[in-house]
Amino acid sequence: MAGLKEIRIRIASVKTTRQVTSAMKMVSAAKLKKAQDAILQIRPYAEKLHHILTSLTASLDNVEESLYTQPRDEKKVLIILITSNRGLCGGFNSNISKKAVDLAKTKYANQLNSGDVDFLTIGKQGVRFLKHAQMNVAGEENSIFDNLTFENVSTIASNVMRSYAEGSYDCIELVYNQFKNAAMQILTSEKYLPVEMGQEEEDEYGNHDFNYIYEPSKEYIIQELIPRSLKIQFYKALLDSHAAEHGARMTAMHQATDNATEIMGELTLQYNKARQASITNEILEITAGAEALKG
Amino acid sequence: MFLEIITPDKKVFSGKVKLVQLPGSKGKFEILRNHAPIISTLGEGVVKVVDEEGEELLFEIDGGVIENKANKIIVLVESA
Numbered sequence: 001m002a003g004l005k006e007i008r009i010r011i012a013s014v015k016t017t018r019q020v021t022s023a024m025k026m027v028s029a030a031k032l033k034k035a036q037d038a039i040l041q042i043r044p045y046a047e048k049l050h051h052i053l054t055s056l057t058a059s060l061d062n063v064e065e066s067l068y069t070q071p072r073d074e075k076k077v078l079i080i081l082i083t084s085n086r087g088l089c090g091g092f093n094s095n096i097s098k099k100a101v102d103l104a105k106t107k108y109a110n111q112l113n114s115g116d117v118d119f120l121t122i123g124k125q126g127v128r129f130l131k132h133a134q135m136n137v138a139g140e141e142n143s144i145f146d147n148l149t150f151e152n153v154s155t156i157a158s159n160v161m162r163s164y165a166e167g168s169y170d171c172i173e174l175v176y177n178q179f180k181n182a183a184m185q186i187l188t189s190e191k192y193l194p195v196e197m198g199q200e201e202e203d204e205y206g207n208h209d210f211n212y213i214y215e216p217s218k219e220y221i222i223q224e225l226i227p228r229s230l231k232i233q234f235y236k237a238l239l240d241s242h243a244a245e246h247g248a249r250m251t252a253m254h255q256a257t258d259n260a261t262e263i264m265g266e267l268t269l270q271y272n273k274a275r276q277a278s279i280t281n282e283i284l285e286i287t288a289g290a291e292a293l294k295g
Numbered sequence: 296m297f298l299e300i301i302t303p304d305k306k307v308f309s310g311k312v313k314l315v316q317l318p319g320s321k322g323k324f325e326i327l328r329n330h331a332p333i334i335s336t337l338g339e340g341v342v343k344v345v346d347e348e349g350e351e352l353l354f355e356i357d358g359g360v361i362e363n364k365a366n367k368i369i370v371l372v373e374s375a
Contacts (some may be wrong), residue, residue, distance in 0.1 A: 045301045048369050052362045056334060150303060212364075215335035216321045224336050226358060232303065 007271040011264060018260035027252035028246045032182060035243035038129045039179055046236045053229050056222060068226050069195045077108045078169040078198060082176035082237060083123030084245040085145050090252035097129035097188045100175040122138055141244060150235055157234040164193045176237045177244035182250050186242040195226060273274055296328050298344065299355060300370045307354060315368060325332055332364045361362035
């Protein structure tokens with residue numbers, strides 16, 4: 001059995017670790033609240049915008065009207081991977097990075113072999129993982145999480161959209177953790193560009209055609225709406241990932257705190273046993289000595 | 296007629312209304328009951344809403360989009 005002193009030192013170190021993890025849990029819980037509010041507020045907007053765009057594109061006769069909707073040969077592929085800047089959040093980063101690499105290796109295997117799959121990472125953890133997996137990281141946008149505003153995000157989104165418009169990439173995928181609740185993240189990969197066209201929806205009477213009036217014109221609305229919708233989609237993905245990160249960290253830190261508490265209990269028990277044993281030993285020695293004196 | 300006004304940050308308005316006046320990109324227009332389905336972009340201006348009790352509500356916006364279908368109106372704006 002380990003000596004009393006060693007056990008005492010271990011108890012002290014476990015105790016400080018527990019303090020750190022429980023403090024981190026508190027911080028994450030507070031940040032999660034904020035991030036969660038943000039994502040829950042933007043979701044109705046994003047959904048409605050997507051809905052309008054779908055009903056609009058469904059009624060479109062030829063899809064070649066907008067640059068962003070036109071499908072091309074998928075020669076150059078860009079995968080945007082959203083992770084976090086900091087670690088200590090369980091499997092959050094490694095799961096999503098693995099998913100991104102898997103996507104490149106399965107869906108875009110041909111392009112990967114010819115070196116035509118690039119990654120744009122948002123979050124330092126993703127960069128580390130991708131470099132380790134020997135993927136081609138074309139760009140990093142790590143500072144976005146310091147100031148997560150719509151303006152900053154739309155700058156990045158515009159850059160991405162421009163590189164698509166200029167033909168640097170023919171297909172852009174977005175891979176991120178979708179926030180479900182504090183303990184659950186959904187690994188999500190969705191096609192960012194080209195925009196997938198909506199299917200015609202039916203209303204309750206089975207009618208396809210609503211004969212919308214378009215003001216000022218269908219083309220103008222599409223020109224306006226698609227970039228806006230793309231920016232919102234990007235922003236939503238980032239907010240989702242941000243909220244998911246704090247959720248994951250909170251859960252991970254909660255478990256770490258629980259584990260530390262358990263270890264501390266075990267160590268304390270061990271310590272008390274060792275202390276008891278040494279006291280018993282001492283008493284034994286004294287009584288044995290007294291017995292011997294009595295003779 | 297059911298109206299929702301939504302910004303990226305929050306739902307500004309949600310409820311039954313009698314009349315909506317909107318600053319379309321090409322000029323102001325109004326929507327009353329059983330208006331034909333319409334999708335339009337909006338410019339800068341004021342959205343005027345008259346609710347069931349006849350009370351007037353005003354929202355300043357700086358651009359957005361509106362969809363009206365089967366007496367359900369959705370107004371998406373950048374800020375209100």
